Amino acid sequence: MENIRHIFFDLDNTLWDYRRNAKITLAKLFEEFQIKEKHAYTFEEFYPFYYESNESLWADLRDKKVTKDELRARRFPEAFAGLGIENASFAMDFEERFVNEVTNSNYVVEGAEELLEYLKDKYTIHILSNGFEEVTHWKIEKSIIKDYIDTITTAEGAGAPKPDPIAFQTSLDKAGATKEESIYIGDDWIADMIGATTFGMNAIFFNPLNENHMWIEEVPIVGQLIQLKKYL
Structure with a gap:
């Protein structure tokens, strides 16, 4: 990668x-x-x-x-x-x-702050969420996440939820990024992994609950955020 x-x-x-x-x-x-x-x-x-x-x-x-x-x-x-x-x-x-x-209440997932601190000087970091527009911004603004994020795209703002390609394309356009230089990380197999890979984007599956899911050979799986350091 x-x-x-x-x-x-x-x-x-x-x-x-x-x-x-x-x-x-x-x-x-x-x-x-x-x-x-x-x-x-x-x-x-x-x-x-x-x-x-x-x-x-x-x-x-x-x-x-x-x-x-x-x-x-x-x-x-x-x-x-x-x-x-x-x-x-x-x-x-x-x-x-x-x-x-x-x-x-603004707890972040275990390892999130350490991971974002590790990534911030190496990558530009973005959010693509299916959450409500206004609530998504509140969550970020009121938490430590705000210090690391460059752009925020929601399904509501894009006019379509993940896994729709429109959501991914809108987020890329907003970020000024291309598929080839981007990767998506999320915890929903259908919205995030199927969505990203079908769109043609690299992806890593965050699966802390060890949920059953399909298998895509090129998609790594981690159970803890800090394990992403291995790939990034």
Whole structure:
């Protein structure tokens, strides 16, 4: 990978620890909305329903089965419905608070700061995320990641989510980069690896949860961010 000059990272769960930050925010809101007191359910009972709803809807957004607005309108109503709590206005209030407050917790994935510090003098670093435009910028601006990033491209800004080639081309154009001198690193096999390699871009799969996936011979796999030093 000697010709690489530009590194494009996914954001959520690749650099910015979405799972951890979201869980902290959800637990705080769960307490503030007094859900245990009013409905006799614990946060531990609620969280799996949220996780399933959120993961499923983000996969649907990636696959163009739902829009951003549909994801936001369904995520918490579906999660709370799993507990038998069906109150649309309450669920949307929870959604608004969550989106506005999730960036108040800004943990990065283990090894992210060390890796970015290692890469910053060797490469130009960019973000290409399927996340919401405004929230993606908040996440970066409020975290240590901002000190290392040159350009930020979101699916919303590109007009198409990864794995659509439009998302990758838009990010390259914004960065003034070419496929041949670029590499993509992310944790979603379909959006990131299938997307990048189909587009004709080098890629490395970050797989900290050791999830099952297909196999592409030319795509290295790492379980820890710091292991990327071996390739970069």
